[in-house]
Amino acid sequence: MKDHLGRPLVAVTGIGLVTPLAxxxxxxxxxxxxxxxxxxxxxxxxxxxxxxTIAGTVELPxxxxxxxxxxxxxxxxxxxxxxxxxxxxQAALGxxxxxxxxxxxxxxxxxxxxxxxxxxxxxxxxxxxYAAATKVATGRRDLYETFLFGxxxxxxxxxxxxxxxxxxxxxxxxxxxxxxxxxxxxxQRGEADAAIALGADGSVQPEAVIRFSLLSALTxxxxxxxxxxxxxxxxxxxxxxxxxxxALVLESLEHAQARGATVLGIVSGCGERADSFHRTRSNPxxxxxxxxxxxxxxxxxxxxxxxxxVNAHGTSTPENDKMETLGxxxxxxxxxxxxxxxxxxxxxxxxxxxxxxxxxxxxxxRDQVLPPTINHxxxxxxxxxxxxxxxxxxxxxxxxxxxxxxxxxxxxxxxxVSAAP
Amino acid sequence: MTKQDVVITGIGLVSSLGxxxxxxxxxxxxxxxxxxxxxxxxxxxxxxxxPALTLDSQIPKKGDQRQMEPWQRLGTYAAGLxxxxxxxRGLVSDMHLIVAAGGGERDVAVDEAMATAYCAVPAEExxxxxxxMLATELRPTLFLAQLSNLLAGNISIVHGVTGSSRTxxxxxxxxxxxxxxAAARLAEGRGGIALVGGAYASQRWDLVLLYGAGHALxxxxxxxxxxxxxxxxxxxxxxxxxxxxxxxxxxAARGATPLARLAGxxxxxxxxxxxxxxATAAALWQKLGAPAGGLGVLSGMTGxxxxxxxxxxxxxxxxxxxxxxxxxxxxxxxxxxxxANVALGALALSRGGFFPAMDPADAGDGPVERxxxxxxxxxxxxxxxxxxxxx
Numbered sequence: 114m115k116d117h118l119g120r121p122l123v124a125v126t127g128i129g130l131v132t133p134l135a136x137x138x139x140x141x142x143x144x145x146x147x148x149x150x151x152x153x154x155x156x157x158x159x160x161x162x163x164x165x166t167i168a169g170t171v172e173l174p175x176x177x178x179x180x181x182x183x184x185x186x187x188x189x190x191x192x193x194x195x196x197x198x199x200x201x202x203q204a205a206l207g208x209x210x211x212x213x214x215x216x217x218x219x220x221x222x223x224x225x226x227x228x229x230x231x232x233x234x235x236x237x238x239x240x241x242x243y244a245a246a247t248k249v250a251t252g253r254r255d256l257y258e259t260f261l262f263g264x265x266x267x268x269x270x271x272x273x274x275x276x277x278x279x280x281x282x283x284x285x286x287x288x289x290x291x292x293x294x295x296x297x298x299x300x301q302r303g304e305a306d307a308a309i310a311l312g313a314d315g316s317v318q319p320e321a322v323i324r325f326s327l328l329s330a331l332t333x334x335x336x337x338x339x340x341x342x343x344x345x346x347x348x349x350x351x352x353x354x355x356x357x358x359x360a361l362v363l364e365s366l367e368h369a370q371a372r373g374a375t376v377l378g379i380v381s382g383c384g385e386r387a388d389s390f391h392r393t394r395s396n397p398x399x400x401x402x403x404x405x406x407x408x409x410x411x412x413x414x415x416x417x418x419x420x421x422x423v424n425a426h427g428t429s430t431p432e433n434d435k436m437e438t439l440g441x442x443x444x445x446x447x448x449x450x451x452x453x454x455x456x457x458x459x460x461x462x463x464x465x466x467x468x469x470x471x472x473x474x475x476x477x478x479r480d481q482v483l484p485p486t487i488n489h490x491x492x493x494x495x496x497x498x499x500x501x502x503x504x505x506x507x508x509x510x511x512x513x514x515x516x517x518x519x520x521x522x523x524x525x526x527x528x529x530v531s532a533a534p
Numbered sequence: 535m536t537k538q539d540v541v542i543t544g545i546g547l548v549s550s551l552g553x554x555x556x557x558x559x560x561x562x563x564x565x566x567x568x569x570x571x572x573x574x575x576x577x578x579x580x581x582x583x584x585p586a587l588t589l590d591s592q593i594p595k596k597g598d599q600r601q602m603e604p605w606q607r608l609g610t611y612a613a614g615l616x617x618x619x620x621x622x623r624g625l626v627s628d629m630h631l632i633v634a635a636g637g638g639e640r641d642v643a644v645d646e647a648m649a650t651a652y653c654a655v656p657a658e659e660x661x662x663x664x665x666x667m668l669a670t671e672l673r674p675t676l677f678l679a680q681l682s683n684l685l686a687g688n689i690s691i692v693h694g695v696t697g698s699s700r701t702x703x704x705x706x707x708x709x710x711x712x713x714x715x716a717a718a719r720l721a722e723g724r725g726g727i728a729l730v731g732g733a734y735a736s737q738r739w740d741l742v743l744l745y746g747a748g749h750a751l752x753x754x755x756x757x758x759x760x761x762x763x764x765x766x767x768x769x770x771x772x773x774x775x776x777x778x779x780x781x782x783x784x785x786a787a788r789g790a791t792p793l794a795r796l797a798g799x800x801x802x803x804x805x806x807x808x809x810x811x812x813a814t815a816a817a818l819w820q821k822l823g824a825p826a827g828g829l830g831v832l833s834g835m836t837g838x839x840x841x842x843x844x845x846x847x848x849x850x851x852x853x854x855x856x857x858x859x860x861x862x863x864x865x866x867x868x869x870x871x872x873x874a875n876v877a878l879g880a881l882a883l884s885r886g887g888f889f890p891a892m893d894p895a896d897a898g899d900g901p902v903e904r905x906x907x908x909x910x911x912x913x914x915x916x917x918x919x920x921x922x923x924x925x
Binding site: 158159160161162163164220222223224225227230231232233234235239240241242243244246247250251252253254256257258260261262263266267270271277278279280281282283284285291295298302304319320323324325326327328385386387388389390391392393401520521523524 | 579601631635636637638640642645646647648649650651652653654658660661662664665666668669672674676677678680681682683684686687688690691694695696697698699700701702703704705707708710711715718719722724739740742743744745746747748749750801802803805913914915917
């Protein structure tokens with residue numbers, strides 16, 4: 114019931130997933146195992162003049178039926194709620210709006226978007242100035258509560274009846290992993306017997322696409338959406354923005370067993386290390402990502418040889434995949450375990466990625482199937498790793514998976530998920 | 535697991551009143567201090583403006599300064615002040631970091647020009663124009679100046695803080711939980727030293743627009759927190775506030791002098807304010823388990839009427855020796871206010887005194903042995919921190 118440091122073991126008893134491939138855990142996993150891409154042309158808004166016109170998107174049912182496009186915080190909240198519902202149902206814990214622990218919400222920063230700015234300017238008789246917008250917006254509680262950073266967490270906490278203040282957090286592309294780490298720490302320190310950790314992102318809107326594009330981070334392989342995300346492949350040239358959500362129900366193993374819950378796995382280790390090198394690039398020596406990987410393995414009380422598979426950060430940018438390879442060789446030496454990138458199929462779900470990939474890592478252990486890295490056509494001689502190219506692989510005996518998340522701003526978080534003891 | 539004592543060994547404080555512990559102590563320890571207010575630039579919303587900063591002293595590379603806008607610069611600057619006071623420059627590689635962040639600056643000129651030009655154009659056409667204009671008008675690096683987690687990123691880059699890095703979002707409550715969790719991680723042995731705080735750049739139209747929409751901002755001539763009638767509201771205060779926290783053992787081992795002991799932080803969040811917040815705070819106060827005598831309160835009261843009513847009810851049941859509403863002099867700095875008030879508490883305890891009244895409703899002049907910081911925020915969340923004199 115305790116780990117090698119005397120802390121309570123933290124079990125996963127519920128998993129919920131929403132991705133461009135499907136609303137739901139098993140449907141997403143089946144598509145992942147079959148190597149299906151969730152990337153398509155952006156249909157949500159006009160893409161004329163954009164350098165990148167493809168993304169992974171999750172439409173809400175009312176949008177699919179022709180309704181108005183919702184802003185990011187509403188998309189995040191809806192996907193998150195669906196993922197949490199699914200996770201709670203599987204865990205059979207805290208349903209009916211009374212969850213016995215805190216809520217950790219990994220999400221992107223949110224702000225007024227262009228439809229809100231245009232609407233306020235119209236109300237101000239065509240004056241798009243901030244002073245005029247402020248005047249007509251005064252008293253708009255709907256805008257205020259939608260776009261406050263605390264709004265999404267507040268509404269989710271109220272809906273699911275979680276305890277204490279919900280904590281919303283961002284560590285860029287490591288956000289989902291950070292949310293899980295926060296929940297694990299809360300259980301380890303005895304703050305609660307259970308917690309919900311989720312990561313969600315719904316940022317495919319014009320300004321966000323343009324901003325990532327201006328940083329030269331996105332691929333512009335617009336003619337081949339499904340083949341555009343190609344982590345670790347020689348011709349990779351940027352990531353594909355995407356959306357989704359994952360939620361985990363976490364509880365102390367003792368709590369889970371006492372109530373007879375099915376234990377899906379253990380979050381056995383969390384490691385982090387920040388980088389001080391550059392706002393968007395890792396230090397060329399890789400010490401921060403190496404440190405995060407080693408810290409996670411140490412925290413789990415394991416050695417690198419115990420890790421049977423690595424769920425890559427694997428964004429498909431030239432830089433990340435090169436650095437991740439360097440990190441793999443530094444940590445695992447001459448015989449690194451297989452590594453594959455879910456982002457080859459899902460694209461980069463940003464704040465959700467760490468949570469989605471931790472969820473898929475647990476399913477990897479459950480079914481003993483390594484998901485593929487699709488679009489692997491031309492190997493990169495500099496990537497000396499087994500990336501499980503193109504086709505999922507049946508395995509046996511994989512008990513421990515390392516899931517990597519490396520963020521802009523140098524925020525790196527790695528998790529080790531393990532089979533139920 | 536034995537909990538270790540957590541102490542504060544450095545504060546980094548920048549407000550409209552000035553920067554650093556000496557400047558704040560000299561202004562705030564004398565009766566009759568007056569706020570610095572600009573009532574015209576964002577009229578009808580007054581703000582407490584940012585003081586002039588010698589940025590080079592904390593952010594030596596011009597390239598780093600250019601990669602940030604005022605909010606990130608203010609936070610990075612205040613973080614550096616805290617590290618300096620703690621004498622912890624040599625400890626940054628293993629220092630853990632939690633930042634409570636809002637959103638970063640927008641390019642106001644681009645926003646205003648685009649909104650004016652395209653607000654009445656059909657959506658498809660406006661969308662096409664937006665694509666073209668944003669791609670040419672936005673500075674690529676503005677995105678990085680805007681991302682919430684890049685305040686922490688800049689603190690890592692400029693000051694070398696790399697133990698770990700987390701950014702909490704969620705206005706006042708995020709800041710209280712940042713302090714709570716930074717302290718809890720140290721207390722349970724996850725590292726020996728941590729940096730935690732936030733910043734608020736008050737002179738920003740995008741923030742006036744966001745908070746004004748919720749009737750959370752005070753309109754009209756400046757009035758102290760307790761005297762804001764109707765729905766009330768806060769006056770945004772430029773505020774950068776960071777704390778260096780250490781385990782007592784870690785501080786002692788390197789000969790650092792603690793300013794105060796952070797005896798406890800407790801937070802909660804009710805889903806409705808009226809009728810619940812005061813009782814929730816009272817329960818948090820019980821949880822902190824402090825003796826009742828000699829209590830000085832540094833209230834983070836914003837001036838938003840609903841939260842103020844609940845906090846007044848909580849304070850009435852507290853029997854404090856002295857209550858001070860810091861918002862009447864510093865303004866309200868959203869994510870920065872809770873750490874700023876913790877910093878002021880540590881400052882007072884380290885100087886062996888307390889502050890005279892800051893607001894007409896401030897009562898009590900009894901001797902202060904320990905300090906309670908309150909954070910009810912503008913919308914959601916109840917938070918308390920307890921500071922004690924170092925033995």
